[in-house]
Amino acid sequence: MTTGAGDQPTLATLEAIVLAVTGGTPRVLCVDGDDLPRLPAGRPSAGDRTLELALRRFAAEQAGLELGYVEQLYTFGDMNRAGRDAPAGARVLSVAYLALVHETAPLAGSAWSDVYDLLPWEDHRGGRPPVLDDRIVPALARWAAKGSRAERLARAERADIAFGLSGAAWDGVRTLERYELLYEAGLVGEAAARPGSGIGLAMAIDHRRMVATALGRLRGKVTYRPVVFELLPETFTLLQLQRVVEALLGRMLHKQNFRRLVEGAGLVEPTGEKLATSGRPAATFRFRREVLRERARPGVAPTA
Amino acid sequence: MTTGAGDQPTLATLEAIVLAVTGGTPRVLCVDGDDLPRLPAGRPSAGDRTLELALRRFAAEQAGLELGYVEQLYTFGDMNRAGRDAPAGARVLSVAYLALVHETAPLAGSAWSDVYDLLPWEDHRGGRPPVLDDRIVPALARWAAKGSRAERLARAERADIAFGLSGAAWDGVRTLERYELLYEAGLVGEAAARPGSGIGLAMAIDHRRMVATALGRLRGKVTYRPVVFELLPETFTLLQLQRVVEALLGRMLHKQNFRRLVEGAGLVEPTGEKLATSGRPAATFRFRREVLRERARPGVAPTA
DNA sequence: CGGGCTTATACTCATCACGAGTAGTAGAAA
DNA sequence: TTTCTACTACTCGTGATGAGTATAAGCCCG
Structure with a gap:
């Protein structure tokens, strides 16, 4: 060296x-x-x-x-x-x-x-966030129209893949790619021409980029490692678990299938206790550690 | 701060x-x-x-x-x-x-x-490497027998999961965990009591750990991003592609299924050319870039 | 020039993961 | 007793994956 x-x-x-x-x-x-x-x-x-x-x-x-x-x-x-x-x-x-x-x-x-609040375009739990079609897609189109022909094609491809445009599927994990694209297109506060005009709450220097990196990593990891349980109390109901996963993924999950996945994989075990909710009381569960030995990739969300 | x-x-x-x-x-x-x-x-x-x-x-x-x-x-x-x-x-x-x-x-x-040569226990293409049962498993058992009761249980669990023992499945991606376990157990040269007595070729400082990290990352990535093509020439036969993937994963793949996966996902497109091999000539292919738009996780190996 | 070797390619079958939907159950509140 | 909310049990269809059978196309060698 x-x-x-x-x-x-x-x-x-x-x-x-x-x-x-x-x-x-x-x-x-x-x-x-x-x-x-x-x-x-x-x-x-x-x-x-x-x-x-x-x-x-x-x-x-x-x-x-x-x-x-x-x-x-x-x-x-x-x-x-x-x-x-x-x-x-x-x-x-x-x-x-x-x-x-x-x-x-x-x-x-x-x-x-x-x-x-930092990354508003990432939350699809209540449907596609309006900011996507109202501001992001048009701005990306303008951004992608700049440069040489080869550059324009490359930009369009990046935008399509990152934001699920032109027939591509939205991939929750690509949070960092999306943030960086918005940064290049001048749409996030830190890089925006007029301060305060950007999308989402700004943070110092590149700290929002770090949050985007973290979210992407976590969204990926949740599908093959039982990390969610670090965010939950010792015991919890399946709906609580599902809500946490949905919060991370930024999309809703099918309740019955979620239950099948989590119980079927042996990720949790019943405590025998019930918890009063606003409806029918729910059984509570705890993380079942033995699953680590049984499954190579014990995840709490579907791979897709 | x-x-x-x-x-x-x-x-x-x-x-x-x-x-x-x-x-x-x-x-x-x-x-x-x-x-x-x-x-x-x-x-x-x-x-x-x-x-x-x-x-x-x-x-x-x-x-x-x-x-x-x-x-x-x-x-x-x-x-x-x-x-x-x-x-x-x-x-x-x-x-x-x-x-x-x-x-x-x-x-x-x-x-x-x-x-x-650096990580001999990682190559399972020719079956389970003998060094695993001959040297690693016994040494890990000795290592896991030390410490308090809680510590012994934790060590045994780590060893089981990392090396697929006691009913756990071998997970190709856990290369780093395996290397670190071997390090703690004193089985790799850099940490071995007598220099030269360790398993595999040693490297300076922690450089072998870095190689283990790289291999694990790549093994994971191959299943959901088309990175293998970076290692191949512009055009290639499906068997060449398969051999590269197998080399990375350290395990053999079913030929017909591999072909189905790769062609079915639209990851490659035929060039129209044929390449003479030692048997029947093979069609050559190239990477098909459009797959990036079509599939969220275009991988060249099954997830498991 | 035909058998045997090697590699390529085309199908079939069973299983399982996953998305989606229907239906019925248990407790609380009005 | 009705109604609301949430829990729980099944079913169906599709697509991914592991495994195996069968056939084709070249080459080498006797």
Whole structure:
């Protein structure tokens, strides 16, 4: 490995995307920034054996949160992403982690934001969001009409695949592709010509991109790993479970089929207790750990 | 964001896992280290707008390689992973990228290594590798017998799931879990008590862990994204395609079903040409780009 | 020049996952 | 007792997947 001439100091930070689902709403933990809200962040120090431990440490110190499930998401290192307090020309490397927690009370200086306030085009539970056809599709069409012929074709293909246009199917997992397309097309606040004119609530620097990455990853993972249970209490009804999954996927699921999937796969076991609801009381369940041995890809949502 | 007291200088490097498949053998590009082979690596410099562009630049400079498909894999930042030339107490952050290329002639100072020489327990194409039952399973059993009762149960569960023991199914994607388990159990050279006694060819520091990460990611991705075509020439026969997929998955596929899957999904289109083989000549195909619009998850291997 | 080898290609069959729908059940509230 | 809400049990059709049978098209060799 040769050390190039253009070496530069590198600043490394850890960013936490802490996710919870409360009452059908997926929420992400934000702290107040100078201007826009931002994700909680910290730096690894010499005493932290691993990056993940560093993250857990500062989540506890800064926000009093004991994180459960934690997974590394992505490392962001573009040149244009230094905050205003960073030395010019320095590259900031941000290692983003996804953490799943149960709902908790909001903490001082921080608050939960609805993920779908940040990314409104991602929530299809109440049907196709109007913002798609009203603003996004026309703007993408304009964006795709620019450039050389080859470039126009490439842009149109990207837009079609990401947003399920021209006969393509909407793929819930492509959240990042969608965000980046909107960014390039100037439709999200951080990149919009006039501040405040963008779609969805803006966040500092590229933090909304990180949330989009997290949502996409989680939507994928839910179909083959039992991660949802990290967001639920010890025991729960099948409808509660379904609501959390729907909140993550951003689409409704067929109730009977969901039940068949989850029970048939042996993902849950009945506790024997009943929980009073506003209708007929529901049986409560808990996660059934043995499923990890029985199935290679125990997911709580259909693959499609 | 508060700046903790324990801040430390951070060294950032990019590591490239460059993969090719030649004649049924998946290979990774290695460069000669002081002692053990290592992955090609470089540093981002101020002129590189993104980390991915930095990677492409130094791959071209250092090895004369023009990378095609590139994807970020994982960022490694444990404390114990500084090379011997690094200042003590410094944390080295390595952002690892996976790159797929067509086979090329070996370059000066670098060579292709068979991935399954590095991770012999991962290749099940010729049946279950003997090293599993001869060395790994007994050693894992010894490893799992240590610690408190709760710890023993947790270890046994991890081993069962990762290696498909006690009725669990072998999951090709869990390459990283397997490598880490072997590491903890002291079975891979880098961690082995006596050097040279480990299973598989050792690499510098944690580079073999990176290769394991890459293989696992690729095995997963192959089932829902048409990445294999990055490893193949423009046109190919279905058997060539199948051999590449099998090389990645480490298991054999049913020929007729593979054909049905690939043709039925519209992943390929016939070129009209025939290629002479050692038997009946085979029709050649090329990747059919339109499939990206037609299918949400166009994969070239079954999900299981 | 025909048998045997190798590889390619075309079908069939059973099973299972999944989307969608019908129907009936259990408790609470009015 | 009605009505509302939510829970639970089945059925049907389609498509994906694993596995196997049969046939075709070249080559090599005796």
